[in-house]
Amino acid sequence: MDKKLNDFIPEEKGRVKSITAEGKIRRRLFDMGVTPGAEIVMRKTAPLGDPIEVTVRGYELSLRKSEAETVLMEVVK
Amino acid sequence: MKFALAGNPNSGKTTLFNALTGSTAHVGNWPGVTIDKKSGIYRKSAEKAEIIDLPGIYSLSPYSPEEIVSRNFLLGESPDCIINIVDATNLERNLYLTTQLMELDIPIVVALNMIDVVEKNKDTIDADGLSKILGVPVATISALKGTGIKELMDKGIEAVKRGRQAETVLKKSGAAVLISKIAALYGENKTKHPLFHAVKLIEDDEIEKENFPEIAIKAAALKAGTDTGIFEGDFEGYIADARYKYISAELPAAFKKAPKQGSLTKSDKIDKVLTHKVWGIPIFLVIMLAVFHITFSENFLFLGLFIPEGTFDHAIFGTDAINSPGVIIFNLMDWATVSLGEVIASLFPDPTWYASLINDGLLGGLFAVLSFVPQILVLFLFLSILEDSGYMARVAFIMDRAFRRFGLSGKAFMPLVMCFGCGVPGIMATRTLENEQERKRTIFLAPFFSCGAKLPIWAAFAGVFAHYRGLNAEFTVFSMYILGIAVAVISSFILKRTIIKGETPPFIMELPTYHLPQVKNTVIHLWEKLKHYVIRAGTIIAGAVVVIWFLTSFSFNIGAGLVEDSGDSILGVISNGLKWIFYPLGFGMGENGWKFVVATITGLLAKEVVVATMGIFAGMDGDEALETEGSELGDTPLGLMIISIGGVLGGLDIAVPAMFAFMAFNLLSVPCMAAVAAAKAEFKNNKWLWKAIAFWIITAYAVACVIFWLGVLYTLAWWVGLLATVGLAVLVVYGVRFAGALIDKKNGKTDKINIKELFLFKKIK
Numbered sequence: 001m002d003k004k005l006n007d008f009i010p011e012e013k014g015r016v017k018s019i020t021a022e023g024k025i026r027r028r029l030f031d032m033g034v035t036p037g038a039e040i041v042m043r044k045t046a047p048l049g050d051p052i053e054v055t056v057r058g059y060e061l062s063l064r065k066s067e068a069e070t071v072l073m074e075v076v077k
Numbered sequence: 078m079k080f081a082l083a084g085n086p087n088s089g090k091t092t093l094f095n096a097l098t099g100s101t102a103h104v105g106n107w108p109g110v111t112i113d114k115k116s117g118i119y120r121k122s123a124e125k126a127e128i129i130d131l132p133g134i135y136s137l138s139p140y141s142p143e144e145i146v147s148r149n150f151l152l153g154e155s156p157d158c159i160i161n162i163v164d165a166t167n168l169e170r171n172l173y174l175t176t177q178l179m180e181l182d183i184p185i186v187v188a189l190n191m192i193d194v195v196e197k198n199k200d201t202i203d204a205d206g207l208s209k210i211l212g213v214p215v216a217t218i219s220a221l222k223g224t225g226i227k228e229l230m231d232k233g234i235e236a237v238k239r240g241r242q243a244e245t246v247l248k249k250s251g252a253a254v255l256i257s258k259i260a261a262l263y264g265e266n267k268t269k270h271p272l273f274h275a276v277k278l279i280e281d282d283e284i285e286k287e288n289f290p291e292i293a294i295k296a297a298a299l300k301a302g303t304d305t306g307i308f309e310g311d312f313e314g315y316i317a318d319a320r321y322k323y324i325s326a327e328l329p330a331a332f333k334k335a336p337k338q339g340s341l342t343k344s345d346k347i348d349k350v351l352t353h354k355v356w357g358i359p360i361f362l363v364i365m366l367a368v369f370h371i372t373f374s375e376n377f378l379f380l381g382l383f384i385p386e387g388t389f390d391h392a393i394f395g396t397d398a399i400n401s402p403g404v405i406i407f408n409l410m411d412w413a414t415v416s417l418g419e420v421i422a423s424l425f426p427d428p429t430w431y432a433s434l435i436n437d438g439l440l441g442g443l444f445a446v447l448s449f450v451p452q453i454l455v456l457f458l459f460l461s462i463l464e465d466s467g468y469m470a471r472v473a474f475i476m477d478r479a480f481r482r483f484g485l486s487g488k489a490f491m492p493l494v495m496c497f498g499c500g501v502p503g504i505m506a507t508r509t510l511e512n513e514q515e516r517k518r519t520i521f522l523a524p525f526f527s528c529g530a531k532l533p534i535w536a537a538f539a540g541v542f543a544h545y546r547g548l549n550a551e552f553t554v555f556s557m558y559i560l561g562i563a564v565a566v567i568s569s570f571i572l573k574r575t576i577i578k579g580e581t582p583p584f585i586m587e588l589p590t591y592h593l594p595q596v597k598n599t600v601i602h603l604w605e606k607l608k609h610y611v612i613r614a615g616t617i618i619a620g621a622v623v624v625i626w627f628l629t630s631f632s633f634n635i636g637a638g639l640v641e642d643s644g645d646s647i648l649g650v651i652s653n654g655l656k657w658i659f660y661p662l663g664f665g666m667g668e669n670g671w672k673f674v675v676a677t678i679t680g681l682l683a684k685e686v687v688v689a690t691m692g693i694f695a696g697m698d699g700d701e702a703l704e705t706e707g708s709e710l711g712d713t714p715l716g717l718m719i720i721s722i723g724g725v726l727g728g729l730d731i732a733v734p735a736m737f738a739f740m741a742f743n744l745l746s747v748p749c750m751a752a753v754a755a756a757k758a759e760f761k762n763n764k765w766l767w768k769a770i771a772f773w774i775i776t777a778y779a780v781a782c783v784i785f786w787l788g789v790l791y792t793l794a795w796w797v798g799l800l801a802t803v804g805l806a807v808l809v810v811y812g813v814r815f816a817g818a819l820i821d822k823k824n825g826k827t828d829k830i831n832i833k834e835l836f837l838f839k840k841i842k
Contacts, residue, residue: 024583026314031135031136037318044352050477053352053474057169060587062584064477
């Protein structure tokens with residue numbers, strides 16, 4: 001099943017399919033290890049509902065929902 | 078020999094730099110502590126090696142200023158060797174940078190840091206295996222414990238002797254042929270580091286295209302025929318993906334993760350509590366309040382509630398309540414300086430000019446500043462622990478949503494939190510912000526974050542106010558910090574819509590693993606602070622104190638000797654002439670009002686001087702220093718000065734709001750000379766500096782005015798205050814709109830200013 005990263009619920013796991021962001025944000029996501037094929041586990045949402053925290057490539061990454069929306073994921077059971 | 082130290086933010090780079098050079102650079106557990114490159118010397122090898130610490134970077138992309146600084150250094154200065162520090166607990170992402178550094182024709186040694194943590198986690202890394210995979214020497218170290226440093230440097234020096242040809246991990250990818258073809262073009266051009274340039278050009282790197290336009294055209298033709306699969310011609314993504322693919326394919330041979338024991342690590346468990354959906358924000362506020370309570374409270378743990386009145390009265394430990402540790406050491410320091418002052422004063426019993434210089438000027442002023450050193454250290458001890466543990470990065474995570482609404486990102490929060498220490502590094506740290514608009518906005522806000530030099534002002538007044546209607550000292554101090562944050566948030570909101578427009582930048586940030594604060598780092602941090610503060614006290618502040626003493630002790634007729642009444646002195650006459658400006662803020666009034674005006678003016682030099690100036694005046698009024706002892710406000714010299722502000726009009730009910738206005742003005746107005754100079758350097762443009770200075774003065778004046786009138790509401794005809802406040806608010810809002818419109822007109826965005834539109838907040842067609 002495909003789903004955007006911002007729609008993930010805590011502990012849900014998935015694999016990056018593609019990234020629709022452009023320019024600086026796109027490069028930043030790539031540099032931080034959010035590349036096609038990377039496995040991501042959703043951790044939590046910040047108290048005010050945004051940003052979110054995910055585990056990618058063995059470390060904790062924080063990004064906003066608006067940025068996570070550009071990450072198209074394939075849910076892994 | 079020149080060694081460049083490069084690595085991801087938060088990989089222990091600064092700690093390694095300190096271990097190598099014996100220097101004491103500031104270390105913290107959050108990404109982006111090193112802003113500029115700095116250098117030191119490693120002396121334990123036969124030939125001395127210069128170590129250059131580059132800013133922490135994740136990549137060599139052309140988007141962030143730190144990455145550009147690092148890239149320009151590596152290409153332009155060609156160091157003899159790169160020490161690439163890699164966080165061994167986070168290999169995958171850290172090696173991504175390594176794969177980029179490898180494309181330079183510079184010898185590399187990889188320093189696998191935090192190897193002790195890896196071992197503790199029962200993971201295994203085969204350093205030799207990794208070295209074979211990457212084709213560069215790898216040394217395992219623990220920068221913190223100082224292990225493996227010598228072996229690292231030996232390997233580095235060996236690598237320099239061997240020399241090195243650039244290599245790329247992309248040679249097995251689909252881009253291999255393309256890379257070698259473009260690299261050959263650079264080779265013909267005799268450019269250094271052809272492989273690196275070739276890959277950058279394939280990535281469509283803007284800087285590269287600008288520097289080599291001719292090769293870029295040829296490269297574009299070559300690239301046209303290359304299939305990038307799902308990336309559909311996005312070479313930047315294609316290359317980044319190829320690097321990560323290489324790492325995830327090759328790494329398992331050298332790195333084995335221990336089977337997981339339970340699903341949550343210790344760091345996860347701590348995080349679950351500290352960033353909890355409901356409790357995260359309250360916990361943050363409680364932590365901050367607790368820090369201030371331990372540092373400033375005269376009623377530690379509110380034990381005074383259980384102690385009957387009149388039980389005890391001790392100068393150092395408290396009156397019918399226990400002082401907090403911060404106040405106890407403040408009292409000890411105060412007692413020491415006052416006693417020392419009395420001894421010195423007894424050596425000069427005659428009222429000569431030099432006795433006045435030493436007693437009233439130097440000792441009065443300097444001791445007033447130095448008494449607060451212990452409290453500042455206690456506060457910074459806590460801030461340092463919070464930063465080093467990794468909590469501050471979570472604060473950015475928690476607060477991002479709230480700050481974004483006002484045009485700031487959690488990333489801007491970091492330089493701003495540094496401003497709680499000192500505005501100078503804080504302003505310099507804005508370089509970590511990629512977005513120019515956000516950078517400017519952040520510098521505009523920097524002075525609102527109460528720095529260490531302003532702390533003595535709050536502490537002095539808090540001590541005095543504790544005798545007025547039982548105002549808790551820690552709340553007085555805390556309120557100034559909160560006020561600063563609130564004003565920053567509101568002004569950011571206004572700035573974003575007026576003079577510094579622009580979108581809120583992204584917030585894609587690493588959250589470092591929590592760890593116990595390291596005693597060594599904390600001690601280094603505090604030692605730096607202490608050194609900085611004492612050096613300032615001995616130089617700038619001592620100099621300023623002497624000048625202020627002179628200007629307040631002599632009249633324009635210098636030959637006439639010391640003045641009887643300091644109101645007749647040079648600064649007295651000037652300030653008396655200017656004090657009306659501050660009448661609306663309450664603190665220019667009364668017989669002593671001009672003294673607060675003097676303190677405000679001298680504070681522009683350095684904020685410590687505000688308290689030093691009050692100390693000089695207190696000394697001249699016949700007391701040794703800024704005493705906060707005594708049970709009544711009138712028992713202290715500063716208290717007497719404050720009382721006189723209210724004068725016949727309304728006494729303390731006017732004086733106390735006026736003093737809050739005074740504090741607010743000093744908090745928000747133009748920061749010290751050093752911070753202004755830092756801002757000037759960052760703006761690189763005097764026009765923006767003047768805009769900032771005007772902005773600070775206007776904000777300070779407006780906010781101080783509102784505070785004064787709100788404070789007076791309770792006692793005077795309240796509607797006067799209300800009208801004044803509302804009027805001022807309206808004036809500020811329209812002033813800002815009008816200024817914005819003027820600027821738009823000047824920049825040619827609009828032809829004329831439509832006053833009607835301005836007032837109605839509507840577009841009229």
